[in-house]
Amino acid sequence: xxxxxxxxxxxxxxxxxxxxxxxxxxxxxxxxxxxxxxxxxxxxxxxxxxxxxxxxxxxxxxxxxxxxxxxxxxxxxxxxxxxxxxxxxxxxxxxxxxxxxxxxxxxxxxxxxxxxxxxxxxxxxxxxxxxxxxxxxxxxxxxxxxxxxxxxxxxxxxxxxxxxxxxxxxxxxxxxxxxxxxxxxxxxxxxxxxxxxxxxxxxxxxxxxxxxxxxxxxxxxxxxxxxxxxxx
Numbered sequence: 001x002x003x004x005x006x007x008x009x010x011x012x013x014x015x016x017x018x019x020x021x022x023x024x025x026x027x028x029x030x031x032x033x034x035x036x037x038x039x040x041x042x043x044x045x046x047x048x049x050x051x052x053x054x055x056x057x058x059x060x061x062x063x064x065x066x067x068x069x070x071x072x073x074x075x076x077x078x079x080x081x082x083x084x085x086x087x088x089x090x091x092x093x094x095x096x097x098x099x100x101x102x103x104x105x106x107x108x109x110x111x112x113x114x115x116x117x118x119x120x121x122x123x124x125x126x127x128x129x130x131x132x133x134x135x136x137x138x139x140x141x142x143x144x145x146x147x148x149x150x151x152x153x154x155x156x157x158x159x160x161x162x163x164x165x166x167x168x169x170x171x172x173x174x175x176x177x178x179x180x181x182x183x184x185x186x187x188x189x190x191x192x193x194x195x196x197x198x199x200x201x202x203x204x205x206x207x208x209x210x211x212x213x214x215x216x217x218x219x220x221x222x223x224x225x226x227x228x229x230x231x232x
Contacts, residue, residue, distance in 0.1 A: 022063060023063065024063045024065065025063070025065070026088070027064065027065065028068065030068065031068060032066060032069055033068070037062055037063075038060070039059065067088060070088075070092070075088060082114045083123055086107065086111065087127075089104075097135050098135070099137075101137050101138075101142060104145060111124070112150070115150070115153055121156050124153060125159055125163075128146075128156060129163065132164045133164070140208045177210055178207065182207060184217055185204055185213070185220050185229075188220040192221075194223075199227075200229065203229075204226075
């Protein structure tokens, strides 16, 4: 946004003297923005009438940041904070994308910088929530990314998963299924009167591999202690 405003100031020097709220539209659709960016252009008048009335018609205009036409190199050239850069990357790349985590791994340093800032965990949760809602990223990939960034990122990932599942927003997705199966295992132990130690509970709740969880679920009816799930 800084660069867009700088360009606008160069084209409109009088803007430097005007205290104002500047409207900005960030477009992150798959196709380039094709609509007008000025109210004057949507007024239904013929060319001659519009030209004659131009001085009297409203000219409300907004700044447009069309992310669909911005590649990684141009995005990195912007003077952005890590949080702002990751936000724009997610807006541009996350929707419907099963490979979004691969792009985020290339920005691990930026993600780590986000986590290190005040309230960075909350910001990271916001990123993970958006990815969980709009992308097709496998839950295992998101968990692996969080693990590579450190305990605070992994904690934020678990918090995000729990929030999304509680809201019913990940129904049918791998992460939601994994969390549901983990809960089923714990319910089996509860019904059988078997106490679950903290280490076993952590292993069950943090696992995102459905095949492993299904195997543990079947074994949960047979073992006499929670840790027996993990014994060969």
